Amino acid sequence: MKGILYVLLAEFCFAASSVVGKFVIIDSDIPGIQLTFFRFLFGSIIGFVALKRAGESFRPVNVKMVAWRAVFNTISAMAFFMALEYTTVTNVNMLGLTYPLWVVIFAPLIIHEKFEWRNIFFVILALLGVYLVVRPDFQAINKGDMLAFISGVSASVAVLALRQARKTDSTHVIVFYLMVTGLVVHLLVLFPMWKTPTSWQWVLVVLSALLGVAAQLSITQAYKFIEATRGSLISSSRIVMAGIMGVMFFSDDITTQLIAGGALILLAQFGMVSNRFRLVRRRSSDEL
Template identity: 25%
Template sequence: MDRNVLRGVLLAFLAYALFAVSDASVKLLKGSLPVYEVIFWGALMGFVILPLVRRPGERYADAFRARDWRLWFVRAGAAMTGSLGSVMAFTWLPMAEAFSILFLLPAFVTIFSVVFLREQVGWRRWAAVVMGFVGVLVVLRPGFREINPGHVGAFVGALSSAVTIVMLRALGQKEKRVSLYGAGLLGPLIGGFVLMLPSFVWPSAEQWLWLAGYGLLAAGGNALLMLASGLAPASLVAPPQYSQMIWALGFGYWLFHDRLDVPMLAGVLIIVAAGGFTFLREKERGPKGWRRAPLVHPQ
């Protein structure tokens, strides 16, 4: 493997580690702040890496401009619902369980790519999609365990992230990168601000610590992911996302004392295997697939 490509892959692993710690920071809030307020502060802190996102010739004001406003607003809305869903997931669920549902992302991307981008998908990738949903059924075991808002949030997070990736594929050649990144921040920033007003609570010192962990570490992860994407193709930068499951299991055991039973672990393995197969198939397809994935974390 080329040295720069290897550096890119290693940076991707580090980026996803930061995302995992960011998600753990949400869980450490223990639902003590309204979800809308959490995503508002997280989005506000995301602006710290705007100088790194801006390419030469782009202006900061371009973060608030678009050529295709319709798809730009879809991107902003998906960022809002994705942030909302992921915060709900990590607030209510064990980290490993939340990640297992969020890892349906490749399956949803496959479905949306066929529906909206008219991409051709073979039976192997459809088999991976079915396999991913089977894994979720094993994890959830509907009818045998309670389904809570965290499960709904995780599904919404996965769906929204898939919409984000499809929108970025569609807009990648049309919009400036700073504009696409701005939409991803302005959606949760404005939506979170409006929705948090009726129940706004000024955070305590401890809550500020976890909010900073959530927002700043996610921003740092995005910065590293952009660096990684500049060194290695997205088809190699995306699969390290599954390393988050290792962090989730570790945090869940040592920090949150989560208990995962055998069926849940089996479902997690099925979902990870299905997503990993999808990434491999996309790599074989070349530039039409995950090589056109976003340069920033979709959630």
């Protein structure tokens, strides 16, 4: 139960961070990655202090998985907030939340789980859902939608790496290296495009960053208590949260096609994960 609550808290903070970030972007020429820069900046400071106070070693046990978590989470976060410049809060979160599907697909490659070929059906179902959300005319596909999709694929690798890293390394160690990696990458990329926020924009930028840090801390702690596939499915609750927030704050256009696409994505996720649960229970029964 504790793991579920941590995941739900994380997804609420992620959704709220994207909403606050969208308020900054629509009223200025501040680039999306400037918002994630401050998330990683504050996160690095908080992570360093927490690690020092806990008296833990700065040396990770599973270096490979801690590094994978840091790199792919950075890619996912950058793509996510860049997407907010071009598409709606609802679309960004819905497409970003396709990552539970890719968790199941990439699990055999990263954590050596057996691949079930029946999952191909659910992947096709999900891609149909993505098609309905993106609504491409094959002459011009929305750049924001594509970035959000890339964010989801990258997030799946980050989640699998987190699950493996969490077996040997603490929340403090994982979050610290995640934030420092993201900060270094942003320093290299952001410098030429920096825009100075106004006083009110500074408030929103800081709030979005702090919500993002809270989400990262919560999701990292969650995977101490919950497996990757189950946690990923519960994370889909952000689609509903973000959809409600998008309508409330930005009057996002919730069409029948968008609802159908979201429903197919959720159905595919549920089908994949429930199928995996049945296989795990069957194996456990055979071992008894």
